[in-house]
Amino acid sequence: MDLPVIESPSPKAGGCSAGSCGSTADQMGGMSDAIRAKVQDHPCYSEDAHHYFARMHVAVAPACNIQCHYCNRKYDCANESRPGVVSELLTPDQAVKKTLAVAATIPQMTVLGIAGPGDPLANPERTFETFRQLAAKAPDIKLCVSTNGLSLPQHVEELSKHNIDHVTITINCVDPDVGAKIYPWIFWNNKRIHGREAAAILIAQQQKGLEMLTAKGILVKVNSVLIPGVNDEHLKEVSKIVKAKGAFLHNVMPLIAEAEHGTFYGVMGQRSPRPAELKALQDACEGDMNMMRHCRQCRADAVGLLGEDRGDEFTLDKIEAMEIDYEAAMAVRAELRAKVTAELEAKRAKAHAPAAPQVVQFMPRATKALREFPEGRTALAPVGRRVLMAVAAKGGLVAVHFGHAKEFLVYEASAEGAKFVGHRKAEQYCAGDETCGDGESVLDKTIKALVDCEVVLCSKIGYEPWGSLEAAGIQPNGEHALEPIEEAVMAVWQEMLAAGKLDAPPVAAKRA
């Protein structure tokens, strides 16, 4: 792969700082070519790939060896999407059948993960039997696993045998005093151990497992749950430590806590972080680590593109009725994968081509500043402030009607380009007004979720939400329908700059 601009950013590249131009370059900027090649078609590891490639989780691992305060294993609600929740537990044989059926039906499928509903490594026989069969029957599917880390060290050897080159460890802390507020107990050496002692053992095992995996060249992503008042500040230290030990990506996710989930945090009234708090922490960690911003915290039986679950199409009875020609499906998939990979490479090359036209044309001042201060850009204040914009997107384009959007992607636009910084749900986890019944409409909730954004880009928008958004200080914009997200975001930013809207701070109300 020839991407010289990423490897050696040059200020002469027309104002496009390679380290932060576009989401992909930003997220993957710190990765070696070898790692980038490994993750470029993995929807969970590559922000770009998740628009094109799909994944699935098979729920073969019901048992768990620890308790987390954000988890309750009793409940399965079909309307809910959160880790640890499944509708149908599978045997390894059923899981293999389901994987082959999904891979034949959804050619974008590239990755099979085992993530629960318990801990995959607390169910080693079921987990490894599934991997064994799939490595033989579906050799083109990447296999990955997500674990709490307690049993990780003893299974590293076996993991490396199954061609599993991606492992995710959930690490919420490196300090047992913090851990004691997150983990009430673990099962260890035939005993249930509580409190600080339990957390200390868990932390030691996680760190040891991380070191063993990276020593073997297995890619490790670290997941952390951001729990306000418990580990928020602490996660900055976690990020530094896991990077030093060789993790290639850090995914800080917001705590999900509702009383109806029956979790400790939900029942005890622990609040979830606000979107701006999550973003601030991710920004703070980013100096040290590649941060992942597009995680949808999916269920342990999720199927399809991130954020578009198709699990209902692949229940056990439906799979039984399917006829699958896996050889043919594999050929279709190989073709599609090659096509998308070529598209992504072209897109990447274009984003980093010297003298990127959109920046040079519209930004004479910024370009001049860069030419005059090639080494010390901080010497001059950047022209035009940063603006957050929400995008109703599909497939990398501004392509969704405002009222139909289930989520919005949030981009930070600045002289340096458009940077993906997160996503916001347009609906709550439950079905809506009638079941949640707190008098707040879906529109009110959406506006609240987008409160720090100044613009919302969508393909179309109705009269009523237009007025409500404007009243809330968020400018709706339907003029860039079907344009690639980054181009649309930068075009709007340039318009704002030209109109003199970026010299002043955002409307006072937005700061509140």
Next chain:
Amino acid sequence: MALEIIESCVNCFACAPLCPNQAIYEAKPHFLIDADKCTECLGDFADAQCVAICPIEGAILDELGTEMNPPGSLTGIPPERWAAAQAEIAAR
């Protein structure tokens, strides 16, 4: 002397492989313990293994019907707090 699994079991499989007597078996609607085989792990482990890993309070009873993991012991949620939250949800 034997333990018993009751209907609040969520079928998570965690206990079955730990039993030194293979007394626990998969059944519908939930796992069961063969009372003839169960020794409560006496002589094998300091703690009954199913009780030590079960994530659900109240799902395993001893012969007297006592909950081996009483309310609040695993989640850390005080029972009165749990009751208040359930009442609040039901009233919505």
